[in-house]
Amino acid sequence: MYDYAFVHLKFTVPAAVLLTAIAYPILNRIHLIQTGFLVVVAFTAALPWDAYLIKHKVWSYPPEAIVGPRLLGIPFEELFFFVIQTYITALVYILFNKPVLHALHLNNQQNPPAWMRVVKVTGQVVLVALSVWGWNAAQVHQETSYLGLILVWACPFLLAIWTLAGRFILSLPWYATVLPMFLPTFYLWAVDEFALHRGTWSIGSGTKLDFCLFGKLDIEEATFFLVTNMLIVGGMAAFDQYLAVIYAFPTLFPKVNRYPTTHMLLQSRLINTSRYDLERIEGLREAVERLRLKSRSFYLANSLFSGRLRIDLILLYSFCRLADDLVDDAKSRREVLSWTAKLNHFLDLHYKDADATEDPKKKAERIDAYIKTAFPPCAYQALHLLPTHILPPKPLYDLIKGFEMDSQFTFHGTSDSTDLQYPIADDKDLENYAIYVAGTVGELCIALIIYHCLPDMSDTQKRELETAACRMGIALQYVNIARDIVVDARIGRVYLPTTWLKTRRKG
Known part of the structure; x- marks a missing residue:
């Protein structure tokens, strides 16, 4: 039966x-x-x-x-x-x-x-x-x-x-x-x-x-x-194709809600493929490849996100990784300062040199011209595609400070360095370092999440989330430092405050 x-x-x-x-x-x-x-x-x-x-x-x-x-x-x-x-x-x-x-x-x-x-x-x-x-x-x-x-x-x-x-x-x-x-x-x-x-x-x-x-x-x-x-x-694949068009091209769909509307899906179907910005797709592919080579964990974790948020998180990581590589690969302290100055100027062009009357297209062309003259070709897409219109400026500037601060370990004790001490001398230096290299990333990520998922959140709630994200980044950086104390010491990197070490020797 x-x-x-x-x-x-x-x-x-x-x-x-x-x-x-x-x-x-x-x-x-x-x-x-x-x-x-x-x-x-x-x-x-x-x-x-x-x-x-x-x-x-x-x-x-x-x-x-x-x-x-x-x-x-x-x-x-x-x-x-x-x-x-x-x-x-x-x-x-x-x-x-x-x-x-x-x-x-x-x-x-x-x-x-x-x-x-x-x-x-x-x-x-x-x-x-x-x-x-x-x-x-x-x-x-x-x-x-x-x-x-x-x-x-x-x-x-x-x-x-x-x-x-x-x-x-x-x-x-x-x-x-x-x-x-x-x-x-x-x-x-x-x-x-x-x-x-x-x-x-x-x-x-x-x-x-x-x-x-x-x-x-x-x-x-x-x-x-x-x-x-x-x-x-x-x-399912046809549905995903039209979703991908919506998420991939901000010029065609400037503002996308957390969940695209039926009207958007119909639009994405009717848009002529000649309007697709394939250079952006190539830049995104380059960012994903950088992710795969440099951070296997983030490469796997990014798939937990979806939509344009996932794309912007990948582009943010690509920028962070590129900036870190430029500083890490520098052969001298002077070269480090040159790269950080160029990165800061790149941010200035977006945030400090903003002219409300300037045509956005001309501004973009001016920034692109600077990227092409100041940076190697491999850096172009990471800088060009950074979603600066969403990201707050201060964490980005602080991130560059963190890379510059980290480089002091590389050249400490060399004839190229004028620094007589390790960059982390006391508790405040340690906290600042953690804020610069990790807290900033938490703030930047939460800024993207709020923009794409919670745009109507109150300013008070936003500040609370930004503070919490920064604190989480700091905590994770402290865990990383504690985990790698011995490994870092062997390569001349001491992330513990030198005042702690002096106290220990006196004891």
Whole structure:
């Protein structure tokens, strides 16, 4: 009795619950909107098709295998399958795509490589051919009827998705599309084979090819689960493509709320790809690569954020890392001071030389000209893309002070240095150092978070959060110093106040 309901209780519901528990920490409202939208589309599209199959005896269900209620002749258990399959596959897609920064994969929208054009056109031709074949095969009650009905129903939807988002899908890492398609498919094949073996549902004789992929799993059923999961993954990817356009290009979408509106999504679909700022995409790619090479932990952690906040955090880190590298790689104290002076002047151009009457385009050109003349080419994108319109100036200036202060360890005791003491002489110096190199980063990060996620927060709450973020940064820096006391001492870096060391020697 009620075998179909037990199939859900044993297989689909537990899988959905498990995936929900795994994905819960990273799910946000956008994911829920994506999934909910696809569930509605899948349910609406499958309803008349499924009703047709049942009416024409392609599918049938023993009366004792279902609870009883039907809609258009479709058992409620089958209606639930539309929902639960879409939900499961969407969650698998979300999990595998969380590490992927989709904005990086918009670079092939203007001038795709030749192979991508060929694959897209070939896919379109194949889908059109399958649609035509499916239409012909579905016209008569014969062994190809069920397969034809699957193809004539699914292939036009696949053709639409492939036409709209084919290049983007091909640009994504294979694990972000292939695995979300096939892992749920393999699982549902096993579930379907189990149900067919038990007689929970059956395919009408004379409407199928009588070829099984394995066990009792008919090739038509295997095809059905594969193409429907392709539709779900393709739909999720198309949604992500238009979200990526919104997040990646501030010139096209200057102000983006935490959750983009439907109007924005429609706009992103209609915008001509010739308006995409591919130089910005290249700069973002460079920032991600710098992140990967210089900070594995932050490279992994950034995927916990989403939207334009994630992009701006990456760009902020890229600037911080670049500035630190310029100072660290300096060969003399004089070169250090030269780089810090140039970095400070770069900030001055944004914050102190602001002229309300100056044309923003001319100002940007003036700053770009300075970057190109004062810094090496590898520094251009990190400086050019820094979101200074969001970031407060003081933490940035203090960060440069921290890099300059840190460099004093490198040249301490050399003929190039005029400093007779280590830069951290007492408790106040230690606190200032921690503020400069870590507290500032906390303040800058919280400024981005407030701007993108909590723009209506009161000034009092903002100050409280900024103070707390600074204190957290200081605490983490103290932990780092305490952890590496011995290691740092071996390379001539003493981050403990020298007054503490003198006190210890006297004791």
